Amino acid sequence: MPELIAHKIAMLGTGLIGDFYTMTLHAQRGRDRVVVAYSRSPERGEAFSKRWDIPRHTTSIDEAVNDPEVDTVVIALPNDLHLDAAQRVVKAGKNMLITKPLARTADEAKQIMDLAESAGVFGGYLEDLVYTPKTKVSLASVQSGAIGDVTWVRAREAHPGPHSAWFWDSKRAGAGAIVDLGCHCIEIARTFAGKDNRPVEVMAWADTLVHPIAAEDNSVFLVRFESGAIGQVEVSWTFRGGMDLRDEVAGTEGSIRIDHFLRTGLELFVSGGSAGYVAEKAETDTGWLFPVGDEVGELGYIDMFTDMFEAIDHGGVPRETLYDGYVVNAVIDAALASAKSKKWEPVQLEWRGGAAKSIKRVPEMHDGKTVVKRELLPDGRSKLILNDPETGEISDVVIG
């Protein structure tokens, strides 16, 4: 029987994501605890500590990080504070888990990664959405070859906009919806296309359609991977109807549709009164509602922390590393560049993966021609559409 290791955690940041993380950490394995919370506001620190029964809170990052009981620090701060906080955690030599996105730019992300790696400190990237139960099951199917080679991944995250002010300030966040939501979508696309499949170039549209801000509130962009596969990212801060969190995968032999949030088999009609809390970013509490059964489970938080702690406890590598966070920031940089230049932009990064194979194309031959399509006719014969490899002429033939 494995020894039970319990972790004592410092939580830097007391916003919505800090709530989700702490709820998960306290419930999940029943033994890990947040023992100190940092907030620059003493009032918010105190409220957070009361809410989650946390013994200590402080307005000093260093005090939280160097708390002698603490072995692991979760950085759940605004994007512009990640690098500074990471420096302090690395200096203290604690395990470091950083929320998404890793940083505002690939350059900042690389600094964080390099710091941790040269100090030999454990670093994990808290990208929850690749850990959802549906993603896990789907990924197992993809990896077993059930849908053949992946050709296209759609990752969509859209809602009416974030809760905290700093998200809307591109100086602090790095950009708008592309950084806030795109980081999830990029990593979902990488996960299905293959982590060893280099993201080569990006073509992006971005615009500020509705909100009175400088940053983009809508974007669609395409990431071309080395294999030829395409990641299609759709993000919006102006979507109406709840949190639209869907992924689709197409492969040469099959396809997948995932709905994480709005259509998951639970449908509630409420005529008059209130149904109370429905789900994150839900817009209404009457009419037809689509609550999520186990929200922290469906969003992947549970499996994410389990993976992180298992890697820490047994000396392994978590599924999401600081390097993954750096790759995501490099793709974001390319997307932002493309939205300005109005052309495809290369993803600039120090690639650690190998070379990916192209999507398989082993066409069948018939009479010296390649078979474009084969269809079974009702009378039992087959119709072949043929391409003459020399002339490019297309023809068809019906065979016995």
Added chain:
Amino acid sequence: MPELIAHKIAMLGTGLIGDFYTMTLHAQRGRDRVVVAYSRSPERGEAFSKRWDIPRHTTSIDEAVNDPEVDTVVIALPNDLHLDAAQRVVKAGKNMLITKPLARTADEAKQIMDLAESAGVFGGYLEDLVYTPKTKVSLASVQSGAIGDVTWVRAREAHPGPHSAWFWDSKRAGAGAIVDLGCHCIEIARTFAGKDNRPVEVMAWADTLVHPIAAEDNSVFLVRFESGAIGQVEVSWTFRGGMDLRDEVAGTEGSIRIDHFLRTGLELFVSGGSAGYVAEKAETDTGWLFPVGDEVGELGYIDMFTDMFEAIDHGGVPRETLYDGYVVNAVIDAALASAKSKKWEPVQLEWRGGAAKSIKRVPEMHDGKTVVKRELLPDGRSKLILNDPETGEISDVVIG
């Protein structure tokens, strides 16, 4: 911070349900362990112990139950062995968790309940399906009044039939699909109609339509509760298409639809090869498949054991007690009687709940008549359909 209590468990039975239970127990809180497994077959006991890394296995129930390390015994045996096993667990004074159904008949169930209660031994009834995340969220809505008074609950469980031989033998199981699947559905109906809402009478159809067995392989029955609400139970061992596990609730102010298994937001199309394991009772592995993300989570096993251990550790009462199991068996008895007598049969049980209120009917009055229906017309006026309480005459009127 709460003290961490870890449980050492004896698992009686090594069938499919033993696998699900052990998988859940070992994964969930990371600290509880099955330390001894009982199977009457030494081969199955050994295979099971290897599969789950369990230190000891035995062909003696008493040896398992009296294992000094064990504090909690899970009875996951065929229905005809529950009473005998319960006697041994109670004698050993261990915490006792019994799988569903509690027994073959209300009489047997009552003996088990009485044994535990008079000995002061903790008893829990392992009805997982009232603990699913979707049920939990739905129940919270119902209890907050979001859908008004419950009028109707549909609980459906249908699949192509169980895996082990004893289920098909009504002498061992008690009956067929009514006992195997109906026990879930009855408790789901009670949960939404209200645990204090007495099940008064039952009207059942049952038939053996397809399988060459004596027991029923299909049944539909209605349970009338004291409030007037109806529980509608549909069970089948001949359903094609996977595990059909759906609940619906209607109330005076709203309604709910739950799909636990077949349409939960994950859809996979596989053209040719195999997608591997899809979900319990899935029939195919090509074409459109509907896998379940987190199967033990969606089926409620995780929250069920959490509830049981919290009750054990803190001296509380779990959501599902042996008394609940006894009520379910009493309803099953009435269903089997009704299927034979072809009329409504009373549910005979020692009722511990109080009296339930009838579904609310507070009709609006207009001019000394009751308002049957009120409709807003496009021109802003209202059309009322009226019932004269003295004559029963129905009329309508349009008002300002």
Added chain:
Amino acid sequence: MPELIAHKIAMLGTGLIGDFYTMTLHAQRGRDRVVVAYSRSPERGEAFSKRWDIPRHTTSIDEAVNDPEVDTVVIALPNDLHLDAAQRVVKAGKNMLITKPLARTADEAKQIMDLAESAGVFGGYLEDLVYTPKTKVSLASVQSGAIGDVTWVRAREAHPGPHSAWFWDSKRAGAGAIVDLGCHCIEIARTFAGKDNRPVEVMAWADTLVHPIAAEDNSVFLVRFESGAIGQVEVSWTFRGGMDLRDEVAGTEGSIRIDHFLRTGLELFVSGGSAGYVAEKAETDTGWLFPVGDEVGELGYIDMFTDMFEAIDHGGVPRETLYDGYVVNAVIDAALASAKSKKWEPVQLEWRGGAAKSIKRVPEMHDGKTVVKRELLPDGRSKLILNDPETGEISDVVIG
């Protein structure tokens, strides 16, 4: 090329169903026209005629029926007026199409049927829901054997209650939701179970749970057919959430789920203003809405009238005859009787169909025992669950 026959129609009744019928008749083939409308209220007759561009209207049924231009009369009146109107139509010798239910009782229905048959007048029963596109496609699959023998049909119609006063008056309507909605469900069950499959007996629950009326506002009943198949009818006048119009069919080799109204692939979220008309019986116009694309198409009106006119024009028999209406009324009579007697009640009718075969049970034999279930094991061997036909003993065996 077929000759084009255009029909001139008298519409008796100007309520909601008269609107649906006239909308369909005028749009569908572009050549049939309602030329006279009857309403006992001159105001409603005039408004209806204006709405649909109908040249004449009258408060005399005889005048409408005997209008020399008219060849076909549609009886779209309250249930208690069907018999009298039918007598007048038959006397005039016109084609007669009667809305559902045919009458208040089987006795009345038989009088209507006998009148038309002895006079040689064409009679059609306007049961639209067996003509919907989805029902048509599903029925073709069932009839081709795709799902094997039908074992169970669920037909559900539930909404918040009808618009006109007379529906709520059981003296005029015959009963409550059982007559209004049950007539649809019974014919859907017959359609899938097979029109030659005699409905043998009925077991019903009915109650008045919410509305201040004498008639039932909720009912669930089971119809046992000669083959052993079960029709499960669920009707409600208290359902919240729109018009719940769903059918399910289980067979020995497959199954079907149909949703006609609430989840048909069109989903609309509206945050603030109004989305206008959504669909019949929709309850809200904000939040998530589920409009129906082609409402008269999805409800079967188009194919229903096409079938009727083709039968009239070419001397055939429509899919729904007055005899079908009579069978439905006989089942309703049995349901109402069972709701009172609290036991199964026989369906009393003059059966014209033949005898139906029982659901097929051709069990495989192994070593002189019947095979209850056969499962392929992961290692390629098969596990058989066996029943000894002499002793009833259940066992299992794993074979090569």
Added chain:
Amino acid sequence: MPELIAHKIAMLGTGLIGDFYTMTLHAQRGRDRVVVAYSRSPERGEAFSKRWDIPRHTTSIDEAVNDPEVDTVVIALPNDLHLDAAQRVVKAGKNMLITKPLARTADEAKQIMDLAESAGVFGGYLEDLVYTPKTKVSLASVQSGAIGDVTWVRAREAHPGPHSAWFWDSKRAGAGAIVDLGCHCIEIARTFAGKDNRPVEVMAWADTLVHPIAAEDNSVFLVRFESGAIGQVEVSWTFRGGMDLRDEVAGTEGSIRIDHFLRTGLELFVSGGSAGYVAEKAETDTGWLFPVGDEVGELGYIDMFTDMFEAIDHGGVPRETLYDGYVVNAVIDAALASAKSKKWEPVQLEWRGGAAKSIKRVPEMHDGKTVVKRELLPDGRSKLILNDPETGEISDVVIG
């Protein structure tokens, strides 16, 4: 009552689309008939004529077009033959309905349009997918303002590839999936974004991932409209799982999801035998199947021809004109150019619409700052996120 006009039609082309058109024309209004069919192959012409009970067939386009009985010619030929056929129809002075796409290029399309317009011949563009019942209902909601200003339209059409050889030959078709499927998607996007909303520029990815052909078998492209709205087009000839035909619309006040084909409320599970024809491009006939109830209805053919004939008969303009076909071809040209140049390309066309208004942004002001977001807090107060229009500084405030 309107006079009934019956049309006599020449059908040029006897492929799959000719079958769909003729099936619709013969069934729909019961009075229009195809009287002559043209195919370059006498065998196919004869088979087609027999199949649809058409009196004459010919291998001469001129003979078909000039058939004295014919008033309307449907051009259902491969793309490279449209211009030549159109010249012959215009010369004959007959009404001309042309299948999608109008031509291979905007230049060809403009020649066709100019021919018809200068000769005063009626021209209709047979783009069926903007006529589907779901599109019609959705469009009415959009036009009534129910979802506010449209910001984004996703139009997706994906299947395993077309049936006839010429589609795969980019010399004949113009290109690959962009021409074949993209023409539908572009017009769907225009329909929801507004026909008066000029398509300004296009950014496209296209690749040949699977099939051994020169043309693209996959593409995703974005069309930016003058208002700022984005049309997102996804087309694929390599999709597995049937015909994926979905549209989504986001607006400032609401959103829409449409599934035309795969999830429309009809679900069929077939264990073993065959369910027969399921729907166009369905890949399997066992397992879970999703047939379409009324296929020609759901695809819009019925309403499309009704609109065309009403425009012809009453001198109006159909919803889809040759000009619309020309605009679509201009967008296709830009998409193909962008796929090569790897940057946004302008849509070059003679624009006849006016100027479209930008998406509305009327931000609320608070204390001289623009309100970025307003959230109601649980305690009844409101949290405002504010943007200082002079400094761009983001802040938040909680107000009474």
